[in-house]
Amino acid sequence: MQDDVTERGGPQIFSIAAHRGFADALVAGLVPRYGDDHVGLARLTLILPSTRAIRTVSEAFIRHSGEGLLMPRMVAVGDLDLDETLGPLLDPLGAGDDIPPAADPTRRWLRIAEMIREERGAEAPKGGALLRLARELAQAMDRLLVEDIAPDELLGPRVLDLLGDLSHHWQDSLHLFARVQTRWLAELQTRDEVDAATRRNALFKRAAMKWKEQPPAHPVVAAGVTSAAPTLAGLLRVISELPRGAVVLPDCDLSLDADVWEELGRAGAPAEADGAPFAASDASTHPQYHLKLLLNRMGVARGEVQQWHRAGMSKGPPERSYAISNLFLPPQASKEWVALPAEKRRLSGVRLMETANPEEEAQAIALLIRQKLEEPEQRAALVTPDRALAERVVGHLRRWNIAADDSAGRALSHTAAGRLILLLAETLGDNLAPVSFMGLLQHPLAGLGNAGISEAGQGRPFWLENTRLLERALRGPRPEPGLAPLAEKVAALAKRKPTIAVWWQNVDALFAPLLDLKLVESPPLADMLDALAEAGEQLCGEALWAREDGRALSGFVEELRLHARDVGTQVAWRDLPVVLRDAMEMVAVRPPYGGHPRVAIYGLLESRMTRADLVICAGLNEGTWPRSPSIDTLIAPPVLRALGVPGGDFRIGLAAHDLAGALGAPEVVLSRAQRDAGGPAIPSRFLLRVEALLGSSLIDDHRELDIPRLARTLDTPASEAPPYPRPKPRPTARQRDVEIRVTALDRLRSDPYQFYADAILGLKKLDGLDEEPSAAWKGIAAHKILENWHDTYGDMPLIAEQVLDQMNAHPLMRGLWRPRLMAALEWVEATVAEQRAQGREPVKWEAAGRFEVDGVTIKGRADRIDRMADGTLAIVDYKTGKPPSSKMVEQGFALQLGLIGLMAEAGGFRGLEGEAARFEYWSLAKDGDGFGYIKTPVREGQKKTGLFPEDFLPETRRFLREAIAQWINGDEAFTARLNPDLKGYTDYDQLMRLDEWFSRVQAGQGRGFEENAA
DSSP: HHHHSSSSOOOOOEEOGGGGOOOHHHHHHHHHHHHTTTGGGGOEEESSSHHHHHHHHHHHOOOSSSSSOOOEEEEEEOOOOTHHHHHHHHTTOOOOOTTTBBBHHHHHHHHHHHHHHHHHHGOOOHHHHHHHHHHHHHHHHHHHHHHEEEEEGGGHHHHHHTTSSHHHHHHHHHHHHHHHHHHHHHHHHTTTTTTTHHHHHHHEEEEHHHHHHHHHHHHHESSSOOOOOOOHHHHHHHHHHHHEEEEEOOOTTTTTTTTHHHTTTTTTTTTTTOOSSSOTTOOOOOOHHHHHHHHHHTTOOGGGGOOOOOOTOOOOOOOHHHHHHHHHHHHGGGGGGGGOOOHHOTTEEEEEEEEEEHHHHHHHHHHHHHHHHHHHHEEEEEEOSHHHHHHHHHHHHGGGTTTOOOOOEEEEGHHHHHHHHHHHHHHHHHTTTTHHHHHHHHOOOOOSSSGGOOOBBBBBHHHHHHHHHHHHBBBBBBOSHHHHHHHHHHHHHTOTTHHHHHHHHHHHHHHHHHHHHHSSSOHHHHHHHHHHHHHHHHTTTHHHHHSHHHHHHHHHHHHHHHHHHHHHHHHHHHHHHHHHHHHHOOOOOOOOOOOTTTEEEEEEEHHHTTOSSSEEOOOOOOOTTTTTTOOSSSHHHHHHHHHOOTTTTHHHHHHHHHHHHHSSEEEEEEEESSEETTTOOBBOOOHHHHHHHHHHHGGGGGBBBHHHHHHHTTOOOOOOOOOOOOOOOOOHHHHOOEEETTTHHHHHHOOHHHIIIISSOOOOOOOOOOOOOHHHHHHHHHHHHHHHHHHHOOOHHHHHHHHHTTTTOHHHEEEEEEEEHHHHHHHHHHHHHHHHHTEEEEEEEEEEEEEEEETEEEEEEEEEEEEEEEEEEEEEEESOOOOOOOHHHHTTTTHHHHHHHHHHHTTOOTTOOOOEHHHHHHHHOOOOEEEEEEEEEETTTTSSBBBHHHHHHHHHEEEEHHIIIIIIOOOOOTTSSSSSSSOOOOTTTTTTTGGTTTTHHTTTTGGGGHHHHH
């Protein structure tokens, strides 16, 4: 045994510099100090911050041993941020009878929500907002309890003196917090329980007292523990004074000047007997601040901290350690950068990488990792707080079959099993709205349970086949809520596919119990979870619970409904998705086995004490690393400071310490993207400090340029693709032999390619699910109402309601559009009545007709044809919007009225003969103060634009025959956007790849692209 362990001259506290790699350096020093015989290390108790740290140190022992050894007993003090509990050494089973058990955190969360509801009454937030407030209040309670601040200190003189200076908002929040905490503590006393943080403090105090009075016979070393909680600091002080004990800190900068150390601030050491332990001027964002706070609470001066070396060896920090130390100097001390020589500013082995966007950053990081894996036995680690970026990197690594070990896992809400339960809740909360409903039925696990089995087919293929049929029928505006409108659509589909009716019986049986429960406005949360779990299992079978996410979901549901039933929590159905999503975000799901043995992805908490040959620190943008400091919503910052709780900037200091530790790796890449999802991103203050420290003379030497350039070109083809030509398909004569609809001639003349895609290729645009009511949909509804009204001349409002019922129009759509529609329909009703009194009588409405011109069939439907008093015909076209202009008609791009007139004169409508003499658009749009007006495309009265009445039909016939001769009977190419300045449909813009060539056409460069598109 070494003398530096047995002969003690005070607390034994050591520090491992960042450049040495904490876990490997720790093991390298423990083995010679405590491994004096074959079982020496086995007698050692090693106290580590978390179970992840235990895994990291275990791997370091394996690397160090080479052959094998008996490892020490390793115990976790439990990282509260990682939701970990104390190890059995500090919380032995059955030995804590004098300390009450800890209250369950889920029950506490739900119970605090009920207390807030009772305290606030009618002003209490609802649903998810209430439960979020309860979670924040519980976190604030833990924050005080971890700092060992008793509840009565909220009413102490320091806080009371501050109350008058606080706004009413903070005063109300503080009063709410105090009242709820008082009620909660009283409830805990009746249940003989304490909060988990209180129990933790008590266990630390008991261990410290026990070891101080009776030191353990075996050596105890605490390593990597940086939590500055007062009770834990007291335990670490006791460990440091044990006969064979020691405390090893990560990267406590012993080379920092004393003046700089003092500039960090008070850090928990009051300037006077009754002074506050923290000051607003404290440099809490410095990476050494929390270590100073810990040392102050341990009652140890920084001068008592020693370097951790191998036994009998002394090793000074390399040049990079000086640069890291200088990198995070406080503001006043940063002035020294100007005089620093280049060797103390250089960060050898550190590269800076900047990319255009997060996708490019992820690609570049994946390339860096792939490159490092080419070197034998080399390990690479990505450290980032940006979970979206981490998931992108995981996806890019899969292209090389590299499964990265993502230790942070995924939130339960992002997994397949968790998402299914959320979709069930969203579907019910939205009253079976199409998007969530179809998302549920097409979920990867849906159809694997009893609901997917039928006589006609079994399993997922049968399930998906029928689900997709229903999805096609649901496209368009949202139908009325509930199962009945959906059942009507299924009944219509069953006429051509009977098996869908069998499938729908299973779906109906699945949702019927849920809809029965939904009749209760705010049922018990436990009953809702029971119903969701039962429906999920009916829909997915055992597959819902089979994988790691299913097992996590099972535990989540069981725990939440157990305590929700105990507390009596009630939630409205519309709030259930938000409540479940927020709760699931707190549950991390990790795979049961690791990925690639030499690749790891860590969050900031998981990265502590890790070891890798290449460390990539990514997402170095402000707001990501470091995150914006969060302000406690219930307790004002001055109150926290007076109570002795570190401020919100304390987390920035921890993030800086994480970066400083990562900078100690042999190779480091600091990465950021210039833009994020919200727009241009601001570089992290840490990265700006690195650039400022390096200066203009060194920064270019640290730029990583090759990897981003390679990332940009990785998916770029070897040769540049030729410019895409303007599409000009030339179908065969047989393919051109199609009928022309009266509504399609305009499209044929203005944009022949769209006619080609529609009439020849037969491609139709699909509406989206839950789409806003389009002009076409409104037109169908209006035409159907008018058709039914002309059939009976009955009550127009009643007919309108019946049609909207048949079309399953959503109540919201009715509320917004129906008043405008009814005003226009009333105008139609009054105008028709007035015209009938004058001898004008509607004789055809919604009538189909056809006739032939040059061997081509022209077909269409007339909205209405009236017989005038003189026996001639009036052609009427209803429009829900603005009618075409006279200029468009004159140029031959609005020919529907003229074609219907030609069809009527040619006897194309059964039982109708006569001369078409009048042509009218009846618009239902707003006109001045009212709705509805008549417009004619021909010249009459004082009108000075448009065709003359006697020229209207001849010109229409000429335009028609020219189009037939060119595109139907001829061989003219169906050129895309033949008239580019004419506004038209955009249904086929993506098919014609408009954006790739249209700008060249507009610039007058279309002549160089005469090739025919394939």
